[in-house]
Amino acid sequence: MISGVPHLTTALKGPLLHLEEHLLKHQTQVETWLREQWLITPAPFYASVDLRNAGFKLAPVDTNLFPAGFNNLNPAFMPLCIQAVQAAVERVCPHARNVLIVAENHTRNLFYLESLETLRQIFEKAGLEARIGSLRDDLTESIRVEL
Incomplete structure (x- = not known):
């Protein structure tokens, strides 16, 4: 089951810094303040x-x-991404x-274009x-980009 707040991972190793420990200890208060x-x-x-x-x-x-960077999202969090889009659109x-x-x-x-395609898929899975598209003047018809 996926919780409402993702557990973020990092490549960094070693003990948590004081600030990181403080934020984790007070996560509920931080989330409440942001909300x-x-x-x-x-x-x-x-x-x-x-x-x-x-x-x-x-x-x-x-x-x-x-x-x-939408192409860098952890696929396990895709249901949360879809839910966030649905809530924001609503x-x-x-x-x-x-x-x-x-x-x-x-x-x-190409990574930017992959990101756009991932975002498009999130919107579609959210029911939209x-x-x-592009605002480029030199584009007069659709182009297909292989990712």
């Missing part, structure tokens, strides 16, 4: 935040409104039935028709 903040100011539908862990402090260093646009994912204009990075 309260999101009620005041809802998080964007689609964004990611890069965090820097210095061992004694944790700080946001970058916010991405067009994040990638909150933001409950009558939505279709989603257009707009790709970056200038990318040849999803397509990947």
Whole structure:
């Protein structure tokens, strides 16, 4: 059974730093605080935040409104991803039935394209028709990319 909060894994070895121990010890309070903040100011539908862990402090260093990396999600957490999309769509646009994912204009990075395809699949499994599109002026017809 999958819990409501994923257990994250890392390649790092060794003892936990004081900050990490503190966050784990107070996980419920941290989750409660985040939930309260999101009620005041809802998080964007689609964004990611890069965090820097210095061992004694944790700080946001970058916010991405067009994040990638969906292809790196642990497949075991896919039901949670689908549930999160369903909840977000219900909150933001409950009558939505279709989603257009707009790709970056200038990318040849296959990992980025794999990420978009994974995101498209998550939307489809959440019950939405999803397509990947582009705003490039030079595209006049669909193109197929083998991943």
